[in-house]
Amino acid sequence: MKLSSLLQLIESDLLTDNIPDISISGIHFHSKKIQQNFVFVAISGYETDGHEYIEDAIKAGAAAIIGEKEKRELSVPYIRVKNSRNLLPILAQRFFDTGTKKHTIIGITGTNGKTTTSYMLRHILESAGIRCSLIGTVNNIINDELLPPSNTTPDPITLHELMYKSEDEVIILEVSSHGIDQGRVNGIPFDYVLFTNLSHDHLDYHGTIYKYFEVKAQLFNQLTHEGEAIVSNYCDWSRRLIDRLANAQKNVFSVGHQESDHMNLNNVNVEFSTEFDLKQAEQQHKVTLPLNGLHNAQNASLSFFTARRLGIPADQAVQALNSFPGVPGRFETYTHPSGATCVVDYAHTPDGLSHCFQTLKKQGAKRIFHIFGFRGNGDPSKRKEMINISSTFSDQYILTLDDLKGMDAKEMVNELHRLQDMYGNKKGTIIEDRTVAIQSIIQQTQEEDWILITGKGPESYKQAFHYPTSTDKDTILYNMETYRA
Known part of the structure; x- marks a missing residue:
C-alpha cells in the first residue's frame, strides 16, 4: 500500500504538505512491533508518550512517522497531524480495508x-x-x-x-x-x-x-x-x-x-x-x-x-x-472430595458480587467462604462496597492479592489492611498469597459449604505464588489432587 493512499481524504487532519509516495507494509503505534517499511504512529498516551520512541521505531525499520508534535529532523518522512490517537482507528480501517x-x-x-x-x-x-x-x-x-x-x-x-x-x-x-x-x-x-x-x-x-x-x-x-x-x-x-x-x-x-x-x-x-x-x-x-x-x-x-x-x-x-456450555471463568463450579463446592467467577464489581452471593443463597449454601482482592490500578471507590457485601453475605472472607498491575505488593497489602480495618469485620482476614488463601479455606470446608473465588475468572496469575499453579481453577484442582493423595 502507498502512504499517500493511506492518508488520502483526511487532509483536514494533516498539518503536513507533500505526502511522499512510498510503499508501506504495515502500521503500528508500538515501537517494539514495528517491522521493515511500517508506519509508526506516535501517540501521546496516558502513561507514556509515543513521540519519545520515534528513533527506536526508525531503527526497527519504520519507513515513515505520523505524529502530532512539531516537525522533527528525521531520517524518514514525518507527517504531522492534529490528533494521532483519533486518526489511528481511521488508518487501521483503511490499511486493513475492513x-x-x-x-x-x-x-x-x-x-x-x-x-x-x-x-x-x-x-x-x-x-x-x-x-x-x-x-x-x-x-x-x-x-x-x-x-x-x-x-x-x-x-x-x-x-x-x-x-x-x-x-x-x-x-x-x-x-x-x-x-x-x-x-x-x-x-x-x-x-x-x-x-x-x-x-x-x-x-x-x-x-x-x-x-x-x-x-x-x-x-x-x-x-x-x-x-x-x-x-x-x-x-x-x-x-x-x-x-x-x-x-x-x-x-x-x-x-x-x-x-x-x-x-x-x-x-x-x-x-x-x-x-x-x-x-x-x-x-x-x-x-x-x-x-x-x-x-x-x-x-x-x-x-x-x-x-x-x-x-x-x-x-x-x-x-x-x-445446551449452552457456559463461559470460562464465569461461575465455574467444582465439587471438592470433601463435599464442598468451589466457584470461580470474574465478578469484580459490587453488582457482580451481589449476584454471585444471591445465586449461592438460592442454591442452598450452608456456609459461604469468599476469597477476593483488588487490581493494582483498579477503581478504588468500589472497594469499600465490595468488602461490605462480602462481610454481610459470607461466613468468612479472605482478602488476598489480585493482579498488581505494576503496584508494589507491599503497598497493596497495606491497602488491604487499611480497608479491612476501616470497613471489614471479624469475619475477614488477610492472606497475601492467593494460592495459600485458597488452600487454607478449602482445608476448613465440609459438605454443603460453598467457596467463592472472585476477581480473576480464567485469567492467569501475573505474579508467582507459593503453589505451582497459574489460575484459580488450577489451584482448586491442585488441592483436589493433593487431598485425594
Whole structure:
C-alpha cells in the first residue's frame, strides 16, 4: 500500500504538505512491533508518550512517522497531524480495508454480562449454522480459532486486523467504556448495539457514574442508519438510555419485565437450575439454562431477542440456550472430595458480587467462604462496597492479592489492611498469597459449604505464588489432587 493512499481524504487532519509516495507494509503505534517499511504512529498516551520512541521505531525499520508534535529532523518522512490517537482507528480501517467487508457487526456494552451475553449469542448463531467471530475479554475467536485476548476491546490495529482475518458472517465485539472513550472502535458501523446494565465500576477513570453512562451511550451513535439498539431493561440506567435513543429516533428495542418492553422475562426460578419464560407477541417460550442465577436469565433474554432479530427461529434459539456450555471463568463450579463446592467467577464489581452471593443463597449454601482482592490500578471507590457485601453475605472472607498491575505488593497489602480495618469485620482476614488463601479455606470446608473465588475468572496469575499453579481453577484442582493423595 502507498502512504499517500493511506492518508488520502483526511487532509483536514494533516498539518503536513507533500505526502511522499512510498510503499508501506504495515502500521503500528508500538515501537517494539514495528517491522521493515511500517508506519509508526506516535501517540501521546496516558502513561507514556509515543513521540519519545520515534528513533527506536526508525531503527526497527519504520519507513515513515505520523505524529502530532512539531516537525522533527528525521531520517524518514514525518507527517504531522492534529490528533494521532483519533486518526489511528481511521488508518487501521483503511490499511486493513475492513470498511468494505460485509460482516454483520454486533457491539455489546455494559458493566456486567458482556462476556456471557456474547458467548450465549454466538452459541445460538453457531447452532443455527451462522458462523460467528467473537472479540472480547476471555478469548478472541476468529474462524473457529481461539486467539489470546489483550484488552476487553483491543487497540485499533489489533481490532481491525482481527476483523480483516475473519471470514465469518457475524462479528460480536465486547466494547468497554475505555475502548469507547479512547476511540478504539471509532469508525466501525454497528448493525446492532446491545446494552446489558450499568453499575459502579471504573469511576477512577470516568470520575462519576453519570460520565460513565455518557461514554457508554456514545456507542449507539455508531449504529448504521438501519441499525438496532437492543437494551436489557433491568436497571434504572436502561430506562434512561431507552428514552434517549427513542428521542434520537434510533431503532430501539428492549427486553425486561415491563409491559412496554418488546419481550418479557417472566417466571424466573433459580432454586435448582435457571428456568424462565420469554414472552414475545403472545408467544411464550420456556428455557432451562444450565447456568445459575437471575443475572444469567437476563443475559439469556438479551441474547435470545437479538438472535430473533437476526432471523433465528425461536425454537432453535431455545434449544441452543438449553445446551449452552457456559463461559470460562464465569461461575465455574467444582465439587471438592470433601463435599464442598468451589466457584470461580470474574465478578469484580459490587453488582457482580451481589449476584454471585444471591445465586449461592438460592442454591442452598450452608456456609459461604469468599476469597477476593483488588487490581493494582483498579477503581478504588468500589472497594469499600465490595468488602461490605462480602462481610454481610459470607461466613468468612479472605482478602488476598489480585493482579498488581505494576503496584508494589507491599503497598497493596497495606491497602488491604487499611480497608479491612476501616470497613471489614471479624469475619475477614488477610492472606497475601492467593494460592495459600485458597488452600487454607478449602482445608476448613465440609459438605454443603460453598467457596467463592472472585476477581480473576480464567485469567492467569501475573505474579508467582507459593503453589505451582497459574489460575484459580488450577489451584482448586491442585488441592483436589493433593487431598485425594
